Amino acid sequence: MLAWRANLPAGAMERFLLKRAIVLVVTLTLVSFLAFLVPWLGDADPARAIIRSRVADLALDSAAVEALRIRLGLDQPLLHQFFAWLGRVFQGDLGLSFTSRLPVADQILRAIGVSATLALSALFLALAIALPVGTLAAVHQGRRFDGIVTFIAQGFVSIPEYWLAPVLVLLFAVELGWLPSAGWSGFETLILPAAVLCLRPLAYFSQVMRASMIDVLHANYILAARSRGLGLAGALVRHGLRNGIQPVLTVFALWLAGLLGGSVVVEVIFAIPGMGRLIYSAVINNDMPMLQGSIICIVGLAIIINTAADVLYGVLNPTVTVSGDAR
Amino acid sequence: MTTLDEAPCLKVENLDISIGDAIAVARGINLEVRRGETVALVGESGSGKTVTALSLIDLLPPPLRVTRGTITICGETITEATPDALNHVRGNRVGMVFQQPSSMLDPSCRVGRQVGEALQLHKGASRGEAFERAVELLREVGIPEAPRRARSFAHQLSGGMAQRVMIAAALSSDPDLLIADEPTTALDVTVQAQILGLLERERRQRTLSILLITHDLSIVSAMADRVVVMYAGGIVEEGPVETIMRAPQHPYTKALIDCSLMREAGSGDLESIPGTIPPPNRSIPGCRFHPRCPHALARRTGSVCASSEPEATRTAEGHLVHCWAVEP
Numbered sequence: 082m083l084a085w086r087a088n089l090p091a092g093a094m095e096r097f098l099l100k101r102a103i104v105l106v107v108t109l110t111l112v113s114f115l116a117f118l119v120p121w122l123g124d125a126d127p128a129r130a131i132i133r134s135r136v137a138d139l140a141l142d143s144a145a146v147e148a149l150r151i152r153l154g155l156d157q158p159l160l161h162q163f164f165a166w167l168g169r170v171f172q173g174d175l176g177l178s179f180t181s182r183l184p185v186a187d188q189i190l191r192a193i194g195v196s197a198t199l200a201l202s203a204l205f206l207a208l209a210i211a212l213p214v215g216t217l218a219a220v221h222q223g224r225r226f227d228g229i230v231t232f233i234a235q236g237f238v239s240i241p242e243y244w245l246a247p248v249l250v251l252l253f254a255v256e257l258g259w260l261p262s263a264g265w266s267g268f269e270t271l272i273l274p275a276a277v278l279c280l281r282p283l284a285y286f287s288q289v290m291r292a293s294m295i296d297v298l299h300a301n302y303i304l305a306a307r308s309r310g311l312g313l314a315g316a317l318v319r320h321g322l323r324n325g326i327q328p329v330l331t332v333f334a335l336w337l338a339g340l341l342g343g344s345v346v347v348e349v350i351f352a353i354p355g356m357g358r359l360i361y362s363a364v365i366n367n368d369m370p371m372l373q374g375s376i377i378c379i380v381g382l383a384i385i386i387n388t389a390a391d392v393l394y395g396v397l398n399p400t401v402t403v404s405g406d407a408r
Numbered sequence: 409m410t411t412l413d414e415a416p417c418l419k420v421e422n423l424d425i426s427i428g429d430a431i432a433v434a435r436g437i438n439l440e441v442r443r444g445e446t447v448a449l450v451g452e453s454g455s456g457k458t459v460t461a462l463s464l465i466d467l468l469p470p471p472l473r474v475t476r477g478t479i480t481i482c483g484e485t486i487t488e489a490t491p492d493a494l495n496h497v498r499g500n501r502v503g504m505v506f507q508q509p510s511s512m513l514d515p516s517c518r519v520g521r522q523v524g525e526a527l528q529l530h531k532g533a534s535r536g537e538a539f540e541r542a543v544e545l546l547r548e549v550g551i552p553e554a555p556r557r558a559r560s561f562a563h564q565l566s567g568g569m570a571q572r573v574m575i576a577a578a579l580s581s582d583p584d585l586l587i588a589d590e591p592t593t594a595l596d597v598t599v600q601a602q603i604l605g606l607l608e609r610e611r612r613q614r615t616l617s618i619l620l621i622t623h624d625l626s627i628v629s630a631m632a633d634r635v636v637v638m639y640a641g642g643i644v645e646e647g648p649v650e651t652i653m654r655a656p657q658h659p660y661t662k663a664l665i666d667c668s669l670m671r672e673a674g675s676g677d678l679e680s681i682p683g684t685i686p687p688p689n690r691s692i693p694g695c696r697f698h699p700r701c702p703h704a705l706a707r708r709t710g711s712v713c714a715s716s717e718p719e720a721t722r723t724a725e726g727h728l729v730h731c732w733a734v735e736p
Contacts (some may be wrong), residue, residue, distance in 0.1 A: 299469075302562075305512040307467055309497030309526045309577060312491065319525075320514040399561040400515050 094392075101388045105381065110381045113170050117163050117282040128155055138372070175374035180366045185374040188359065193341065193378060195265060196355035200340035203278035204273055204333060207286050210279075212326065215290025215319065219325075222295055230287060237284035245355040246277045246350045274351045276342055282336045289332050294325040327397055334390030338383040342375075415483065416440045417585050417617040423477035425456070425463050425641075433459050433688040434474065434641040441585065446611060446618040448632035448649070450625065450664070454685045456641040457621045458507075461589045464619075465498050467526075468583065482584050499526035503578030505517050507590040509570035513562035519573050520546070520558025526581040545576040549606055568599035572606065579610060586611075588619045604631060625668040634726070637661045640685055640696040647727030657729040659703045695732065705733045 128150040150156055169176070175185035218230040253273060254262035264270045297303060298321070306316040308370065344356025352358075356375065363371035395401050416614055420439035434456040443446045449457050462468050464479055466486055479486040482501045484493060498504075503526075506512045513522060523545055524538030533541065539558065546554040549572040557678040562570060571591060578586060588607065592600035598725050604627060611618055620631055629649060636646040637658065656662045666679045683700040686692055692699065698713040705711050712732050720728040721735075 165440075168428055177524035186579050301506065301508060301511040302514040304467060305504070305506060305574070305577075306514065306522075306525070308465060308498055308502075309522075310495045310497075310529045311525070312495050320517060330454070400563045 084220070086383075087227075097392075101384070101391075105384045105388075108384060109170075109377060109381055110167065113167055113373075113377055115164060115168055115173065116376045119373055119376075120369045121329070128153065170377060175377070176370035178363075178371050179368045180371075183372045188371070189356070189374050189378050192343070192354060192356045192359040195353060196341055196357065197342045199271065199274055199344075199353060199355060200337060202275040204282055204336055204340065207277055207279040207283035208329070208333065211283050211286030211290055211329070212322070214285040215329075216294050216322070216325070218287065218291040219298055220313070220317075222291075222298075226351075227291070230291070234284035234288050237280040240280060242277055242281075242344070242346045243350070245280070246274070246347060249273050249277060250350070263350070265353045266330035270351070270353075273354060274347050278340070280346050281332075285336070287331055289329050290325065294321065294329045297321045297325040300324070323366055323397055327394060330390060330394060330397065334386055338386045341382050341386070342379040416640075417482060418619060419478075419480045420460075420464070421478050423460070423463065423479065424475045425459055425468065425472060426475045427688065428471045428473075428704075429475070431689045432641060433474075435464075437477070437638075437643060439636060439643075440648070441617045441619050441628075443617055444611070444615040445634065446620055446632045446659050448628040448635045449619060449621045449636035449638060450623065450628055450635055452623060452664075452685050454640075454687075455638045456688075457623075457638055458589055460638070461587050461621050462621070464587060465502055465504060466494050467498075486714050496530070497676065498707070499578075499583070500530040500581050502585045502587060503580075503583040505574050505578050505586065505588040507593050509567055509574045509594065510562055510565070512574055513565075513570060515562050518559055518561060519565065522578045523558070523573060523580055526577065530580075532580045542576070545580055546573065547578075548575075549576045549610075549710065551576075556568070566599075567595050569605065571595060571599075571603055575603070575606060575610070579616075581612070582614065583616070585617045585619065587619045587621070591625070592627065593621070593622070593624070600627075607631070609697045625653070625665060637664070640689060640692075642696055643728075643730065645727075645729045645731075647724070651724065651727050657723055657727070657734050658697075659733070660697045660700050663702070664715045695730075703731075703733050 128146045132146060132149065154162060157165075173186055175189070177183065178185050178188060181188070214230055218227045221227045250262045250273065253260045260273055261270050262273075294317075297317075302320055303316050306320045307313065311319060341356065343355045343360060345357040345361050347353070348355045348357035349361055356379070358370065360375050362368070363375065411637070412696075418439065418441040419689050420437055421432065423437040423439075424432060425434040425437075437460055439449070439460075449460065451457050459468065459472060462472075463474050464481070464486065466474075466479075468474070471695070474487060477487065481497055484497050486494065486497065489497065490716050513519065520539050520542040521535075524533065524535075524542035526723065527533040527538040527541055528535065543554045543558045546558055551569060551572055557565075557569070567724070570596075575591075586607070592603050593606065595603060607618065607620075608631060610616055620627070622628060632649045634647065634650040635649050637652070637660065639660050644653065645656065645661045652661060653665065656665055660681075663681045664678075667681060681700060686696065686699075693715055694712070694714040695701070695718050698711075701713065703713075705713055718730045718732045720730050722728055722736060
């Protein structure tokens with residue numbers, strides 16, 4: 082049984098989730114409309130774009146274009162087309178990819194799984210390092226350890242992935258031969274990209290944790306805990322971490338939502354079949370259904386992750402109810 | 409009544425507390441609390457009471473630190489103790505109750521767990537045993553529906569409830585000394601009386617020694633056996649409560665009592681002490697109180713008050729006054 086439920090009025094959690102579900106549907110509808118308009122943004126004629134995307138150098142046969150237009154329903158009024166499309170989207174049918182001719186939904190599902198594995202590995206690695214490091218930096222505030230941590234964090238934020246990734250590949254794959262240079266075939270291929278991807282969130286998490294633990298260290302309840310006989314470390318573990326970690330959770334959710342959309346640079350460099358590379362090749366190949374589907378899925382996931390973060394926040398902090406108002 | 413030959417529960421000798429090495433916030437503090445006795449440490453805000461209290465269990469926030477003197481609690485010399493020995497004294501031999509009870513409770517930890525924490529640390533209780541004992545303690549300090557309250561969180565408690573919880577936590581492992589730093593200042597008057605009654609009851613039941621830190625003289629006369637008056641980091645007068653309240657000798661103590669509202673206000677005007685307590689970084693030669701002192705001697709130019717610090721003068725048994733104008 083989840084602890085905080087005892088503190089909620091009956092049905093509050095259900096109401097909260099229902100509200101978020103409505104937000105999800107409304108937002109997805111709006112985003113779908115924008116995604117639906119994408120093909121009309123670049124090329125005035127989607128039918129032309131489709132044919133061009135399939136056969137690059139073919140001189141456009143206007144009869145073929147017309148036939149395709151009628152077959153795809155592109156001659157119908159725009160709003161009519163949109164609702165027909167929206168209906169399919171909510172049934173999970175995102176259409177067929179222009180390039181592979183396979184269902185977009187299947188490919189996105191597979192790619193999101195890959196990106197999620199990579200993102201969660203990188204973020205939990207970052208979290209595992211950032212929590213103790215940030216806490217120690219807070220305890221040693223203003224002293225040498227704190228300065229070194231801040232310096233390194235600034236370095237991590239400034240190192241571009243497109244530089245670091247090839248350098249690590251050259252070092253660990255080419256020179257030392259310890260790890261594969263690219264691909265997606267198990268734990269070994271996960272290490273380098275996760276390491277590259279974790280540095281930036283690591284820097285942010287550790288700095289957020291540091292700031293939040295500095296507040297916690299000065300909190301009265303830590304003094305009270307120490308007056309009961311807990312040492313500083315004991316007081317921080319029993320009463321500090323749970324309070325200090327809350328701001329980190331917020332940042333974590335933001336990063337997770339961002340990274341599930343795929344990291345284009347890392348996925349392209351390491352040849353990882355995730356969302357980043359999927360979107361990258363969809364753009365290159367003018368694969369409109371793939372782009373539309375990706376946008377919708379990423380936005381939907383972001384909303385779901387934020388909802389999950391809010392619920393988790395309520396678990397950690399009993400003064401926050403899930404409706405968002407603090408007492 | 410306590411016997412004098414018994415070793416005091418708390419003994420502080422010549423204690424100096426400074427910010428870093430330079431600025432003294434408390435100087436030459438001598439304190440003694442005997443077994444079963446309640447000693448009140450009285451003074452305005454800024455007189456160094458809370459800092460003194462925190463120094464007793466070695467929890468001064470840096471850069472504050474003890475620069476001189478010794479503190480002994482139940483035979484353990486705090487000023488020389490190892491960190492482990494200190495942790496053993498805190499919560500076990502000494503309980504601490506603070507001014508802002510609600511902020512003293514971890515907002516995301518169940519109240520009962522915090523109350524039972526000292527038992528887990530010092531008495532080897534398991535988590536479950538500690539929680540069960542915490543429920544009993546909460547009942548003992550007068551919290552209704554104790555089993556349910558033990559499961560609640562700090563924000564669900566009123567200030568008075570939170571202070572009862574803090575008292576239960578401080579008393580959980582049956583300490584010899586309770587340091588209560590302004591335990592009722594943040595509470596409603598009616599709740600104040602309940603909390604003080606609770607402290608008094610616990611003191612009698614457990615033969616507890618209490619160091620009560622307060623600025624409120626009405627509390628002092630109700631609770632204390634002896635009173636120690638602090639001004640600007642130094643002790644100005646100490647003695648049995650009846651003597652201090654009825655026949656105060658130091659001009660500062662007199663002024664404090666005149667200011668307190670329990671005096672029958674004949675004129676209807678409220679008294680106050682002119683001027684403010686000097687900040688620790690301002691050094692005042694002579695008696696620290698002389699710039700605010702109404703006594704004629706202090707008002708005279710070139711008087712001894714402005715040039716040298718007064719030593720303690722014993723006017724009666726156990727009554728010490730630090731003032732040039734007082735004759736032994």
